[in-house]
Amino acid sequence: MTVHQRQLDEKAFHEAFDAYWEAHGGTESGLRAAICTYLEKAEQDAAEIDRLRQALTLPDADRRQWFITDLLAQRGYFNRSDICNAFGVSVPQASLDIRRWIESNPDAAAYNMTSKRYEAKR
CATH class of the missing domain: 1.10.10 (Arc Repressor Mutant, subunit A)
Structure with a gap:
């Protein structure tokens, strides 16, 4: 399952959004930064899950x-x-x-x- 196929974790997304919105003064760049940060974390999590799944097949x-x-x-x-x-x-x-x-x-x-x-x- 790719990152784009997974459902967004609403709580994690809102936490990232709130943190970046506050850090960037409530600007559009803050919104973009929050979304990018959330997606990067989701991709890292997916990569870690794949890495662990591969180990289980050994x-x-x-x-x-x-x-x-x-x-x-x-x-x-x-x-x-x-x-x-x-x-x-x-x-x-x-x-x-x-x-x-x-x-x-x-x-x-x-x-x-x-x-x-x-x-x-x-």
């Missing part, structure tokens, strides 16, 4: 690899318990998944022994 092992990459991008760190909790896998399986991920992404993260987690390399 085989389990690949989905866990995707999950590790996503955690690192979103939070900047991950650990075994994240994988165990999200997928219900054992600690040894999570360790194997992490090892596989590190082999594919050797320069992406380093283990922090103090916090006991893998953190994104800056």
Whole structure:
């Protein structure tokens, strides 16, 4: 479903409209800015939904690899318990998944022994 096929979220639209109307002194440019902002947000939401749907079609092992990459991008760190909790896998399986991920992404993260987690390399 494209952004144009979806129904407008009235509350979100009115909130964006009110904010931009006020910020732009109640002008026509404020109205245009509010509409553009709402549509941009709707497009971002649709893209995120599509990204998550694609991840759900992956085989389990690949989905866990995707999950590790996503955690690192979103939070900047991950650990075994994240994988165990999200997928219900054992600690040894999570360790194997992490090892596989590190082999594919050797320069992406380093283990922090103090916090006991893998953190994104800056």
